[in-house]
Amino acid sequence: MRTAYTISAVGHAAVLLWSVWSLSATSLPVSSTEGLPVDLVTASDFSKIAAGSKDAPKAETPKPLVEKVAEAKPVEDPTAKVVEKKEVKAAREPPPAPEAKPSESEPEKKQAETKPDPIADALAKDEAKKPEPKKADVKPPTPPKKPAPPTPKFDPKQVAALLDKRDSTRLAAAGETLNSAPSLGLSNGAAAQLSLSELEALRARLAQLWTVPAGAKDPQELVVLVRIKLNRDGKLAAPPVVLSSGTSPLFMAARDSAIRALFRGQPYDMLKPEHYEQWKDVEITFDPRDMIRG
Amino acid sequence: MLGAGAAAGALAGLSPQRAAAVLKLDVTQGNVQPVPIAIPDFVGVGLQDPAGGRNVSLIIASNLRRSGLFAPIDPAAYIEKISTIDTLPRFPDWRQINAQALVTGRITQSDGRLKAEFRLWDVFAGQQLRGEQYNTTADNWRRIAHIISDAIYERITGEKGYFDSRVVFVDESGPKERRIKRLALMDQDGANVRYLTRGDDLVLTPRFSSAADTITYMSYSQGDPKVYLMNIETGQREIVSNFPGMSFSPRFSPDGQRVIFSLQRGGNSNLFVMDLRSKATTRLTDTQVIDTAPSYSPDGTRISFESDRGGKQQIYIMAANGGEAQRISFGEGAYSTPVWSPRGDYIAFTKQTESKFAIGIMRADGSGERILTEGYHNEGPTWSPNGRVIMFFRDPGGDGGPMLYTVDVTGRNEQILKTPSYASDPAWSPLLQ
Numbered sequence: 001m002r003t004a005y006t007i008s009a010v011g012h013a014a015v016l017l018w019s020v021w022s023l024s025a026t027s028l029p030v031s032s033t034e035g036l037p038v039d040l041v042t043a044s045d046f047s048k049i050a051a052g053s054k055d056a057p058k059a060e061t062p063k064p065l066v067e068k069v070a071e072a073k074p075v076e077d078p079t080a081k082v083v084e085k086k087e088v089k090a091a092r093e094p095p096p097a098p099e100a101k102p103s104e105s106e107p108e109k110k111q112a113e114t115k116p117d118p119i120a121d122a123l124a125k126d127e128a129k130k131p132e133p134k135k136a137d138v139k140p141p142t143p144p145k146k147p148a149p150p151t152p153k154f155d156p157k158q159v160a161a162l163l164d165k166r167d168s169t170r171l172a173a174a175g176e177t178l179n180s181a182p183s184l185g186l187s188n189g190a191a192a193q194l195s196l197s198e199l200e201a202l203r204a205r206l207a208q209l210w211t212v213p214a215g216a217k218d219p220q221e222l223v224v225l226v227r228i229k230l231n232r233d234g235k236l237a238a239p240p241v242v243l244s245s246g247t248s249p250l251f252m253a254a255r256d257s258a259i260r261a262l263f264r265g266q267p268y269d270m271l272k273p274e275h276y277e278q279w280k281d282v283e284i285t286f287d288p289r290d291m292i293r294g
Numbered sequence: 295m296l297g298a299g300a301a302a303g304a305l306a307g308l309s310p311q312r313a314a315a316v317l318k319l320d321v322t323q324g325n326v327q328p329v330p331i332a333i334p335d336f337v338g339v340g341l342q343d344p345a346g347g348r349n350v351s352l353i354i355a356s357n358l359r360r361s362g363l364f365a366p367i368d369p370a371a372y373i374e375k376i377s378t379i380d381t382l383p384r385f386p387d388w389r390q391i392n393a394q395a396l397v398t399g400r401i402t403q404s405d406g407r408l409k410a411e412f413r414l415w416d417v418f419a420g421q422q423l424r425g426e427q428y429n430t431t432a433d434n435w436r437r438i439a440h441i442i443s444d445a446i447y448e449r450i451t452g453e454k455g456y457f458d459s460r461v462v463f464v465d466e467s468g469p470k471e472r473r474i475k476r477l478a479l480m481d482q483d484g485a486n487v488r489y490l491t492r493g494d495d496l497v498l499t500p501r502f503s504s505a506a507d508t509i510t511y512m513s514y515s516q517g518d519p520k521v522y523l524m525n526i527e528t529g530q531r532e533i534v535s536n537f538p539g540m541s542f543s544p545r546f547s548p549d550g551q552r553v554i555f556s557l558q559r560g561g562n563s564n565l566f567v568m569d570l571r572s573k574a575t576t577r578l579t580d581t582q583v584i585d586t587a588p589s590y591s592p593d594g595t596r597i598s599f600e601s602d603r604g605g606k607q608q609i610y611i612m613a614a615n616g617g618e619a620q621r622i623s624f625g626e627g628a629y630s631t632p633v634w635s636p637r638g639d640y641i642a643f644t645k646q647t648e649s650k651f652a653i654g655i656m657r658a659d660g661s662g663e664r665i666l667t668e669g670y671h672n673e674g675p676t677w678s679p680n681g682r683v684i685m686f687f688r689d690p691g692g693d694g695g696p697m698l699y700t701v702d703v704t705g706r707n708e709q710i711l712k713t714p715s716y717a718s719d720p721a722w723s724p725l726l727q
Contacts, residue, residue: 203321211394212324221452227316239419253452256416256423260394261324263418282317290322 041197198279201270210261212288221246222254224286226262232276234267243283258286326704328365329450331358332393334376335369336412339402346435347401350410353439354397354446357457357483360700361447361683362707367393379413388417395423397446401438406431410438414446424449436485437726444725456678457482460723461685462500462509462526465489466695466716473695473716477511479526482678482722484712490526499543502723504550509721510534512542521555523570534568535575541566543587547614548594554578556586565599565616578616587631590614591638591658598622598632598641598658609643611658622660631674634658636724637681640703644673644686653686655703666705671696674718679725685711687718 212222225244229237240262242255262284271279333355336347343349358364373387379398388396399412407429414424424445428438437458444455465478465487477490477497490509491497498519500511507527512519521534521544534553535541540563544555547567554567565578565588579585581603588599591614598611604621607628612619623629627647634641640655645665652668653675671689678685682703689696695716701708 199319203319206319206321207323208325210321210324211329212326248452249448249454250452253450256419256450257324260416260418264394279317282319285318285320286324287320287322288324291324291326 198271198275202268202279205265205268205270206261206284206286209264210286211257212291218248218250219289221248221250222286222288224251224255224258225283226258226286227281227283228262230268230271230280230282232273232280234269234271236262236266237280254286254288258284261286326706328359328363329394330365330367330392331395331397331446331450332367332372332388332391332417333358333397334372336399336401336410337377337379339400341401341403342432346403347399350399350401350435350439350442351397353436353483354443357440357443358446360483360709362702362709363447363451367391379411383415383417385415385417385420388415393417395446395450397442399442401435403432408432408435408438410435410442412442412445414449436481440481440483453682454680454725456680456683456722456725458726459679460506460726461676461698461711461720462490462502462723463687463698463713463717463720464497464500465714466718467493470693470695477509477524478713478717480713487714490524490529499719499721501545501721503546504548504724506723506726508546508550510544510546510553512544521553523553534570535566537575545589547590548592554588554590554597556588558584565597576615578612579619585610589632589634589641591634592636593638596658598634600630600632607646609641609656609660622658623656623663624660625663633675633677635677635681636679639681642675642677642684644675653684653701655684664705666701666703667699667708672699674720676720676722678722685720685722687720689718 223244224242226240226242228240231237240259242259244251244255246252246255268279333351336350338344338347341347355366359366371391373390374384376383376398379400383396383398394417396415396417397412398415399410402409402411408431409427409429411427412425413422415421416423426442426445428441430438440458443457447453447455447457459482460479461482462477462479465476466473467476468474474493475497476493477500478487479490480487491513495513495515496519498512500509502509508523508525510521510523513522518538518540519542520536521541523532523534524530534544535555535557537557539557539559541555541557544553546553551571552567552569554565556563557566562582563584563586564580565585566575567578568575578588578597579599579601581601583601583603584607585599585601585603588597590597595614596611597614598609599619600607601610601619602608603610607630608621609623609629609632610619610621622641623643625645627645629643629645631644632641633643635655639657640662641658642653642655645652645654650668650670651672652665653672654663654665656663666684667686667688669688670691672686673689675684675686677683678700683700684703685698685700687696688699696718698711698713698717698720699708700711
């Protein structure tokens with residue numbers, strides 16, 4: 001009896017052990033696939049979005065994309081040399097100043113303000129306007145901001161200096177700091193996309209406004225491809241451009257009907273400003289063949 | 295798995311592209327709502343009838359409304375008053391009342407001559423779509439309105455219009471037992487009714503020639519029914535077939551040079567065609583059954599007709615010079631009076647099932663059958679010149695009489711056409727020249 005129990009216990013333990021080892025296969029690797037971005041908007045939310053308000057806060061424009069930190073570039077622009085030359089020229093003026101100081105102090109001051117010499121500026125201010133010492137105090141730290149661009153004189157020998165020597169690469173994407181705000185989405189996925197509800201709302205609005213010549217004999221004549229450019233406020237930036245072509249009256253009617261729908265649909269406020277980059281340029285195919293068939 | 299596939303399909307259809315690429319969108323559904331159009335009164339210059347300008351715009355509005363594709367806006371809503379057509383309209387005013395198109399016009403009269411000018415504007419794009427000018431005699435002002443209606447219709451829908459056309463029909467008056475039937479002619483909107491016969495003889499099945507100035511019809515004056523030709527301008531009549539036997543259901547060939555009809559001898563009837571110049575008659579079918587109601591295709595190469603050679607009446611198609619016929623109608627019930635559309639895509643017919651008569655259309659190969667209207671008694675379809683609208687007559691039964699109706703090929707927009715008394719057997723003319 002005892003041996004029977006032992007055998008049974010050992011047998012069960014063995015079966016359990018075996019099942020633990022053999023059935024615990026490595027779990028399948030689950031690659032994170034990107035979900036479909038869908039915004040749920042209730043009817044009241046939608047009408048709130050559609051309605052404008054005068055005291056609404058200004059929508060912030062998204063942070064510009066920065067992919068790399070800009071290196072502090074030494075200003076070795078050849079045009080800078082022209083500035084140096086100019087300074088030599090400007091240096092001539094201070095010497096006459098002491099001579100005509102008493103009489104020309106006021107006009108000098110005005111001139112000095114427009115001149116690039118910040119120190120002369122500060123001095124003149126100190127002398128002429130004593131009741132405002134604050135300004136004079138504050139100003140000295142800021143001079144590097146103020147220097148007005150010296151107007152370089154055209155020097156035929158320095159034509160090369162006038163050429164724009166900037167590289168035509170994507171320097172604009174470089175900035176002071178990296179944009180550390182993560183995009184919506186997975187690390188292996190795309191950035192924030194237009195949600196289907198936005199697209200569907202756009203499509204629905206156009207479908208609502210687009211009048212199809214029902215019962216037309218040659219529905220293939222009715223297919224119209226239009227490209228629109230939109231402003232951030234959802235209005236057309238320019239009249240729609242028709243990409244398909246045709247000369248038949250049927251095509252002309254279909255084309256005009258599509259363009260009318262695009263004009264009437266403004267502003268396309270269902271498109272969110274944060275996705276502007278994606279919807280600023282839209283190509284729309286108006287194709288009524290499904291409606292007419294049969 | 296299936297769901298994922300469907301989702302992927304949906305995504306592919308919507309194709310939200312990555313940034314920088316152009317966003318692509320397909321719009322495959324639109325509306326079939328009528329286009330709101332504003333038609334302010336035409337400016338009248340030197341008109342005998344001070345309401346002349348208003349009458350023209352009223353006729354245009356009525357034509358466009360009847361087509362079902364336009365919704366003329368109530369003039370009470372207009373903000374801008376059009377007093378000249380030489381300057382740009384104030385588009386924001388018209389946008390505000392939601393007009394998509396705007397028609398401005400001017401009628402100038404001098405010595406019995408009329409000059410009519412009109413401009414069609416796209417209100418939202420802010421540009422002129424069409425601008426034209428016509429000269430005519432003063433009594434033709436209704437036609438001017440129809441011609442302008444056609445121009446607007448064509449520019450907005452892309453299809454030829456049909457307003458500058460006429461309808462010949464059988465006017466029926468008097469009590470039910472002793473109906474007087476006269477041939478009558480009217481504009482497609484029911485105006486300008488004119489009687490072509492006095493009602494002494496029984497008249498049936500009038501049909502227009504492609505020249506729109508000649509009709510052919512069947513009449514019982516004495517003896518057997520015969521097929522006649524009549525010039526509707528001069529009233530001159532001519533008998534086409536003078537054979538023994540009953541000839542009926544005539545129709546012109548598209549070139550107007552021949553008349554096709556059926557001739558009954560004994561218990562059967564067959565199709566014949568007569569060349570109107572040489573008067574030579576050719577037999578097209580030779581059967582022991584009833585072949586009738588022939589109708590040419592618009593290119594003149596084929597003929598559709600009804601025949602009971604398979605038992606019930608069905609629709610058949612054969613070459614214009616006869617030969618083997620092919621049955622194209624296979625639905626339940628009996629099919630009759632096939633009429634080929636002027637644009638060639640459909641054949642209209644009358645279909646009789648147990649206790650109902652329906653008007654329908656099908657393609658020339660018999661596919662795409664669609665019933666447009668159904669009821670106690672509908673018969674005699676005829677096509678508008680652009681193949682968009684079908685006119686037919688409907689008899690409600692009882693003590694009433696038949697009336698004329700129109701319906702769109704889509705089956706929408708059924709409307710009654712007012713006639714002075716009961717009316718049947720309409721035939722629509724081609725566009726007038």
